[in-house]
Amino acid sequence: MTSAAAGGGSLAARFVAIDSRRYLAPGEVVWNRRGRIVAVRKARGAVADICLLPGLVNAHAHLQIAPLAAPERDFVPWIGAVLRARAQGTMRGERQQVAEAVTDLLASGATAVGDIDSTGNGRDLLRRSPLRGRSYRELTGFHLDRVAARTLVRERWHGNRSGVLAAGLSPHAPYSVSAELFRAAARQARHLAIHCAEVPEEQQFLRTGRGPFADLLAQLGRLPEGFRAPGCGAVAWLQQLAVLRATTQLVHCQELLRGDVARIAAAGASIVVCPGTITYFRRQPPAVPAWLRAGIPVALGTDSRASNASLSMRDELAAAASMWPGLSPSDLFKMATTNGARSLGTAGLGTLRPGAAADFLVVPAAASFTATLAAFVHGQAPLQAVVCGGRRRRAHTSR
Ligand SMILES: [Zn+2]
Structure with missing residues (x-):
């Protein structure tokens, strides 16, 4: 040089x-x-x-989350384990995790990231790092009404400051975010990241109001009295709420229903797949080649260390190459670069x-x-x- x-x-x-x-x-x-x-x-x-x-774009990560002490491969109990670990975590531990993650990302060729920031701890570290991309402040609250939702969004939203890291909001998932919280998030922030259609139980809950997610929410005291399920799948629900937009990043989409690919493509929304997480939960790889053919920008992410052995985008690329052998090297590289940039809404990456x-x-x-x-x-x-x-x-x- x-x-x-x-x-x-x-x-x-x-x-x-x-x-x-x-x-x-x-x-x-x-x-x-x-x-x-x-x-x-x-x-x-x-x-x-x-x-x-070009440097790689890790379109979906949770840099604060550490590996679980004991792996849990069933999704709903896994959520419980992540919540318990977070409750026992310290600000210092999370900051340490973010600092290590930044080093790992850069060392494995990722120069940009879409990070889900659950607690606010460590955001300054990411902001001071050379990494570009977007930091999405996470929102959860299935029990929140309109006033409470707007209050939470006001507390969490720090807006777009100058610097190389843009801001967004991440209303976590249709089973953990109320309709009013989705609406408040979409009103405040142009760029949203949403975990969507990840497991069959999520679709079951949205369609019928029953199943393991109903039980979990009831246990957490977050299932509102008189709750009635939307009666449709996750993607249709996000569309009804007007949060399925070109600046919305859907994460996972393992369990899409009939018509969902057309809905996502028509909205111009992007999808992020995380091969490490697919392997961790022993899931079937979703139909990425068909999504790309439908014109959906599909990007790659590492997700968190709680469901992935590393935060290496090179590992994700190699795993994606074996999961979707029909994709060309150029298709795969596009997923790890310009599709990631498109998903984060950050031009020039x-x-x-x-x-x-x-x-x-x-x-x-x-x-x-x-x-x-x-x-x-x-x-x-x-x-x-x-x-x-x-x-x-x-x-x-x-x-
Ligand atoms: Zn995630």
Whole structure:
């Protein structure tokens, strides 16, 4: 890497990926001292045998959550275990978790994240880190009426401050958020992240008002007196509430019902899938290729350490490649870059072009760009360097 007099730098390579499909061979990236790309151009003369790829976007994570002491593979008891662990957690522990997560994300090639912030602890650490993306403040409250919902949203919403991390709200899921809380969140924030259609019990609860979620809410004292179920599935319910929008990120969508793909595509909403979580709960991989064909921007996320062995986006990519073998390396790389950026509503991430942040990865060049990308998404190409904001960060040497 060379440093220019102005304090920026440049790097020439056999391949420079502009995005998942377009590349220059050979190419050169030039950035200024503020860490912004000022030129992506054909390189002249000798170049290193390397490929520059845009930094990865981890579209859904919970950086504060630590691994559970004892793994729990049934979803409703798992929620109980996560809530108990949170109740016993400390601010210091959560901050430590966030600090480690930031290091892990960067070292494994993620330069942007969509984080679900449950408690507010550690948000300043994420804000001061070089990671870009969006921090979604989490909201729960199945029992909240209109006044209580608006009060909670006012307390939790810190708005969009300057800096590289944008703000959003995450009304957690249709089984943990009241209709009024969804409406209040959607009124306050343009960008929402919602866990949606994750398990059959969620659909059962919304359609009939019965099942393990009704029991859990009753135990927690959060099932309102006289509650009546919406009588439809999760996606249709979000549509009725007017929260299914182009700026809404739906997470998981394991249990979509007839018509849901068309509903999501028509709204322009995105879906984030988390292969680590699919494996952890021993679920069937959902129909991602069909969703992509329907025009839905499907992104990749690691979810939390409570349902994933690591926060490595390279592990997620390799798992996605084996879960959906019909997807091309370019499709998979798009999910991990520009689709993630689209899902977070943060323009300029996941691509190398003038004006974008100088966030990129250095990997060995194979015989062709396609072969290089294939090796990368299958976890076979070592990460030689991670550059974020024009500065080199520590990289894991293997995936
Ligand atoms: Zn999640």
